[in-house]
Amino acid sequence: MKTWALVLLLPALLGGVPVIDRPVVDERGLLSSSDTEAVASELVRLRDETGAQMAVLLIGTTGGEPIEDYAMRAAEAWKGGRAGQDDGLLFVLAVDDRRARLEVGYGMEEYLPDDAVRRILDAQGPLLRQDDYRGAVLGVIQGVHERLPSAEGVPALSASKPxxxxxxxxxxxxxxxxxxxxxxxxxxxxxxxxxxxxxxxxxxxxxxxxxxxxxxxxxxxxxxxxxxxxxxxxxxxxxxxxxxxxxxxxxxxxxxxxxxxxxxxxxxxxxxxxxxxxxxxxxxxxxxxxxxxxxxxxxxxxxxxxxxxxxxxxxxxxxxxxxxxxxxSSSWGSSSSSGGSSSSGSSSGSSWGGGGGSFGGGGASSSW
Structure with missing residues (x-):
């Protein structure tokens, strides 16, 4: 009976995770509106050119929980990528903990093995130590983009091209x-x-x-x-x-x-x-x-x-x-990036709900 009670209370003990419904979820306000738009545009371009759906989650702390567990819970709640393709990616940056994690969906592990992900994250250390969060996030997106094949080379992913x-x-x-x-x-x-x-x-x-x-x-x-x-x-x-x-x-x-x-x-x-x-x-x-x-x-x-x-x-x-x-005005294509309204052409306000993808623990973490 105690075991079942602990299982039921576990989510409350660990704390909730932010809802990921747009490309960039910035809980701490680390990015300006222009920085958020620039990062969101790159995420949209990544999906258009490779088929992979990636989201960025910026938080203060995981509350003592290992970032690997926190990122997995956030990714499973989001379900980024498409069901069957499992082509979702979630980058979590906990600035107060000085920890970063890139969670990789099953379908992306072939192109993003753990050692490659770790090198991508470690390369952003100098930028993060200078509080250049925009540069670090864009660096991670670019590193991921370089390792993924184009949508033309992957017939299964080309269906996502709008x-x-x-x-x-x-x-x-x-x-x-x-x-x-x-x-x-x-x-x-x-x-x-x-x-x-x-x-x-x-x-x-x-x-x-x-x-x-x-x-x-x-x-x-x-x-x-x-x-x-x-x-x-x-x-x-x-x-x-x-x-x-x-x-x-x-x-x-x-x-x-x-x-x-x-x-x-x-x-x-x-x-x-x-x-x-x-x-x-x-x-x-x-x-x-x-x-x-x-x-x-x-x-x-x-x-x-x-x-x-x-x-x-x-x-x-x-x-x-x-x-x-x-x-x-509050539906797909005109969501707000921080609770307000944005124009239909804004990448940062685009709905980014997951399509049912699965995450299996692939990825890597880094400190700076």
Whole structure:
């Protein structure tokens, strides 16, 4: 019974470890904001070029606990790197204890054996004795970077290379095209062609239109940063839009359907024409706003009775976009580096949560 009590109380006796949710966690404020940004940028570059996810944890003391045990507990709580790849790295610097530790995930031990890690850490001793913490941390990152192969040389790691904004725009343009074709065909299947196709053919056509384009998109999209399901979601939104337009053309007013279809197409193209971002959901909201504004203007001129209905649609999109923008201010890509807010382009504020990687005790420690 006493043994179980000690096991349950062990975390409390040892003390907690800081939550690692960004590239640099500076508990002691050893780095200035510019230094933190510089270190975070190097960590992001390390992940982009090698696939390895590394975090830096700067603390005062481990409270008497060996830094090896402390670093292992922090790494296991963080779970840096990806599950199955175990390509996480955690650098812990305890300045009051004058101790440093680089914890290495299972997948990195081939490139970073213990003796190599120790040499990297020992080389930072002169900088640490001069309190040049920025230089020492950057030196460790550079030493790690030099020993890891590039992502091109490691096929398993290349999947983490993110998509550029231009690539995202091109994919979104493809989703618009597929959505227009898919929505129109789907509207014809359940409308004009329903009796001609029959039940089984109708079900097969609808299934193909709903499943094949998203499946192809999932296979083609290769990004470690953008959720893949956002792109199929874009296709579904565009297809649903033109499905409604097609049904409106068949059963309601051809003029209204034409105006809505033209507004939808133009709104999407306007939103994406000069959009330099990888935020697919924000693109969808902006496309919806542009579509609403164009539809209101055109229908107000061509069909005034619809004006009141479209105003309600416009308010819906505007409110949804505002809600999304406010909620995303604390989400991935705009986290704060020290509890506050930072810009979406800041590396130091980027979410750095682990992906389920494992650490097996590999690594080395150093004193200065």
């Amino acid at each position: 998509l550029s904004p231009a690539q995202v725009n091109n994919i979104m343009l493809g989703q618009i095209g597929m959505g227009i074709v898919g929505g129109i065909l789907l509207g014809c299947c359940v409308g004009l062609w329903r009796e001609r196709l029959g039940s089984w053919r109708l079900a097969g056509c609808i299934g193909a239109l709903l499943l094949v384009p998203p499946a192809i998109t999932v296979l083609l999209v290769n990004s470690g940063r953008i959720p893949t399901f956002h792109f199929p979601l874009a296709y579904v939104v565009f297809a649903a839009m033109f499905f409604v337009v097609t049904l409106g053309a068949q059963y309601q007013s051809l003029r209204v359907a034409f105006v809505l279809g033209l507004s939808a197409t133009a709104g999407c193209l306007v939103s994406l024409s000069d959009y330099h971002s990888t935020n697919v959901l924000k693109m969808l909201f902006d496309a919806g706003k542009s579509f609403s504004l164009l539809a209101v203007g055109l229908l107000f001129v061509t069909y005034p009775p619809v004006f009141r209905i479209l105003i309600e649609i416009l308010f819906f999109f505007l409110n949804s976009s505002s809600t999304y923008s406010s909620s995303s």
